[in-house]
Amino acid sequence: MASNVPKNSLLYKNFHKHPAALVESASGIYLRTSDGRNILDATSGAAVACLGYDNQQVQQAVIDQLRSVPYCHPGFYKTQSAEALADFLVESTSGFMSKAVLCGSGSEAVEIALKLAKTYFSHLTTPEPERSHFIARVGAWHGATLGALTLGDFKVRKEPFVQLIPQNSSRVSACSAYRGMRPGEDEKAYVGRLAQELDDEFQRVGSKNVCAFVAETVGGSASGCAMPVKGYFPAMKAVCEKYGALLILDEVMCGMGRTGSLHAWQQEDVVPDILVVGKGLGAGYAPVSAVLVHSALVDSLQASGKSFAHGQTYMAHPQAAAAGLAVQRIIKDENLVERVRIMGRYLERKLKDRLLPHQHVGDIRGRGLFWAVEFVMDKASKTPFPPGWELHAKMHSRGMEKGYEIALFNANGSCDGYSGDHFLICPPFVVTEEDIDEIIDRTARVVEDTFDELLKSAA
Structure with missing residues (x-):
């Protein structure tokens, strides 16, 4: 007898687990999952969905x-x-x-x-x-x-x-x-x-x-x-x-x-x-x-x-x-490339104002609607966190949790190919100032709460 329970037959990156978020619908710059989350896609997938998800x-x-x-x-x-x-x-x-x-x-x-x-x-x-x-x-x-x-x-x-x-x-x-x-x-x-x-x-x-x-x-x-x-x-x-x-x-x-x-x-x-x-x-x-x-x-x-x-x-x-x-x-x-420049300047200012003062934010760089935040143990020496800490993955995972609900494109290796944690923020071209304000607020909470937990566990 056929079962309606998913068997996870689709192979993802990991043989033992699959993405936890089952997306049921999408509109604007949000993805709605089967468990009730409304995820703000701050990365356009992987800098892909530049018009959002429901352009008719x-x-x-x-x-x-x-x-x-x-x-x-x-x-x-x-x-x-x-x-x-x-x-x-x-x-x-x-x-x-x-x-x-x-x-x-x-x-x-x-x-x-x-x-x-x-x-x-x-x-x-x-x-x-x-x-x-x-x-x-x-x-x-x-x-x-x-x-x-x-x-x-x-x-x-x-x-x-x-x-x-x-x-x-x-x-x-x-x-x-x-x-x-x-x-x-x-x-x-x-x-x-x-x-x-x-x-x-x-x-x-x-x-x-x-x-x-x-x-x-x-x-x-x-x-x-x-x-x-x-x-x-x-x-x-x-x-x-x-x-x-x-x-x-x-x-x-x-x-x-x-x-x-x-x-x-x-x-x-x-x-x-x-x-x-x-x-x-x-x-x-x-x-x-x-x-x-x-x-x-x-x-x-x-x-x-x-x-x-x-x-x-x-x-x-x-x-x-x-x-x-x-x-x-x-x-x-719709002259969206000009809009990218305008919204990009707003995103840059808000990102740097909110995150650059953080003791572990080493650099914020980018252009238009294509920005990265890189993390370091020490700003003066630019020393990266140990690769085994998987800081970038922790940031992404927290962002996907209920209460944060923001997708951040995480990666590592920006220092020497192994160490160096960062994430990208590259929202759709249709993003508004209000959307950017929400992105900054959710991102900042992810960063601050991740480091609070990390540093407490290391103490």
Whole structure:
């Protein structure tokens, strides 16, 4: 006889337990669970749900597409929704990019970007097949698939699979003023030092072996919104151009309006050769990501007369494209990127006023509606808490409890890959000042009560 009791057959991250919150409905920026909690989603899931959870225009766009063409093979046919989304994305770059590949997850998009970069050098008039090495950054996170793991440096997620992944990448220091700048060093000197480190790595590896330098324009979950200082990316691009390599920017988390411009690189005086976007592209209404390719690369690839040896069943999926196009049109028509800047300044002020005085809050950093709070044992030395304390996980767990009911995106490793606790606050673009006030109040109670309990137990 069939039972209505859930058997927990779905495998999550943990083989022994599953998420405690069963979400029954969602609206605005709140998720309602079966046990009566009304959780304020201060993180848009994982910087995804930028329009909140019940935008009827996007829902209708997906329904309309489902009714007309739910799916067709991307190698045989094209659909209006996919063509229109690609056109929108290309136009959003002011003509710098001329082609877009539409795919599913951010990890998938990163894989495609790596393959496109390799293809570009293989298809040159004078091919450079030896260019197969990628330089990434310490503390980076570029996705969970094997090629993306090659680039990444989120150690707890990478180390179990090191024997499986290609060994064709190396890392240089991230641009992280809080952790990376030396006493007495100004931003210009810091940028110069990082540029020299990248130059040295090109020479160490062999400049003709390097395919691309890959970086998150603004650091994501692993680094806790590590911010580029002024002049950093132009200096990195100059090193790449010196040696004929490409610049790939990963904006899966920080892009599509999240940091106050549609593309984060538009605030950095630099243009990437290949751009990866996702998450906020479809706002969670469908799994969709994209890879945008600079017109110069496209011209070269087209001139070769050769094809790109890549294809996947769900590329340019009509429903995903319809959702992404509807989301991006709403963001544009309602001027939500400007709203991100305005609300971002309000969120920054409130966060810093309430939390920065706390003795264990070491840094608050970010841009737009993309902020991180990092915790330390001692502010002067920036000493992190021991990894075994799992402070970041305790913060998240408390936030989900009845009476707090706020989702905080927690992570660790921002100091050395293992230690360093932080969480992200990245609410939907439709957030109001009243919502932000509520986020700050709930977050502060989580932080204060967690430390009260932690320090009492340590006494």
